[in-house]
Amino acid sequence: MDIGSFFQTLLTPIKWVIEAILVGFHWLLSEVFGLDPAAGLTWVLSIVGLVLLVRALLIPIFVRQIKSQRKMLEVAPQLKKIQDKYKGKKDQFSREAMQRETMELYRKAGTSPFSSCLPLLIQMPIFFSLFSVLNEAKPQPDGSFKAGVGLLTQQLSEQFGSASLFGIAPLRFSIQSSLEANPVNWVVVIIAAVMVVIMTASQFVTQLQIMAKNQSPEMKESPMYRQQRILLYILPLVFAFSGFAFPIGVMFYWLTSNIWTMVQQFLVIRNMPTPGSEAALAREARLAKKARRKMGDDAAALEEAAAEETKKTTTQRQQPVGKARAKKSGGAKR
Known part of the structure; x- marks a missing residue:
């Protein structure tokens, strides 16, 4: 088995998932929203949907990446001390000792310099799987189209492989x-x-x-x-x-x-x-x-409430006296 066939075998499970998501969005756009199933725009939007779903699923890993970067920041001063300690020492013993101390520092901190690359490393197989799916969805020497490894049937493969953006720009x-x-x-x-x-x-x-x-x-x-x-x-x-x-x-x-x-x-x-x-x-x-x-x-709300309360109190104290009450009051005084 050559290297190309080996990688194709490794990518087969990922290609199956990619085809399932791609076909799912294609069905949604064509059957629910009424877009032309053979149009390049429909397939482009299906690819966009695939990206959004994949990136949304990677959010927890991205959060872990941020936490790892924070830990790398915390150990940066200690890492610099180790580097300064072995600065200028190029013998094998010093290099191995520096590597051991560095890895021990990462282990205690619970981080690794490679953790920041994790989202990218996960996306690369997906990217190459999509590349493989699109590359295989093209006319064969006899003019026929090859079905995918999963839900991408021969008919869908033909639509995908023949799709053109604006009718003049083939996606392949x-x-x-x-x-x-x-x-x-x-x-x-x-x-x-x-x-x-x-x-x-x-x-x-x-x-x-x-x-x-x-x-x-x-x-x-x-x-x-x-x-x-x-x-x-x-x-x-x-x-x-x-x-x-x-x-x-x-x-x-x-x-x-x-x-x-x-x-x-x-x-x-x-x-x-x-x-x-x-x-x-x-x-x-x-x-x-x-x-x-x-x-x-x-503070403005409190001042406004206080002013309103003062206004109410003043109004209550200055209520006008009725004529009958005033007359009665005057007679009582006499």
């Missing part, structure tokens, strides 16, 4: 295959290029807001921060190169996932910032301002 086409086509499909090239630009920009903004606003001074001194600085410029290049070969159907998955990540990261930085970071100071300022505003509103 990439920039590479579009340029190789005769004539060149410039619509796919333009759509894919725009998507690559948006994906690159969204990833850059996501990484930049983490580094600019959600890093404490201790974190900026750690090796992890330097790695993030490198990723800030490497990941956009990954999108630029991979966008050349991936079908636009798969790129819709990647684009939607990137936008989800950007919005999710914005909400996390705003509401759960790293202690000591710029975002944490901004949140404390917002909460303090909100508290002052609330205290001001409460």
Whole structure:
């Protein structure tokens, strides 16, 4: 068995789940909302639905990632001490001792530098499974279409493999295959290029807001921060190169996932910032301002209630005396 067949075998269970979710959203959009089952827009929205469901299911893992990053922040000063302790020592014994002490530090803290990559590692098999599903849903040499491994029947595979966005941009086409086509499909090239630009920009903004606003001074001194600085410029290049070969159907998955990540990261930085970071100071300022505003509103409400009570008391004391009562009162005095 070659490597390609081995990975296909590993991805088969994930492909089955991907097909089930994809077909489920496709049925919902076509049967319930009345969209054309063969239209490219229907399949694109099905892919978007797949992304939203997968990312929603990954929220608990993302929360665990945040907690792990908090613990990494706590051990950052101790990690730096270990690195300073073995700084300049390149012998085998020193390297092994440094590695042991570092792993022991992570073990006691209950964290790992790899835990922050867990959501990405889980998404990659899903991404490649979708790529495989879309890549296999294409005309065979005899013109027929191959059914998927699960609920993607031959008929649905034909619809999926033949679907085109706007009727002129096949979802199975990439920039590479579009340029190789005769004539060149410039619509796919333009759509894919725009998507690559948006994906690159969204990833850059996501990484930049983490580094600019959600890093404490201790974190900026750690090796992890330097790695993030490198990723800030490497990941956009990954999108630029991979966008050349991936079908636009798969790129819709990647684009939607990137936008989800950007919005999710914005909400996390705003509401759960790293202690000591710029975002944490901004949140404390917002909460303090909100508290002052609330205290001001409460004080104004108390003043208004006190004024109303004073007004009622004054009105009761100054009630006018009736004529009969006044006459009676005057006669009694005489």
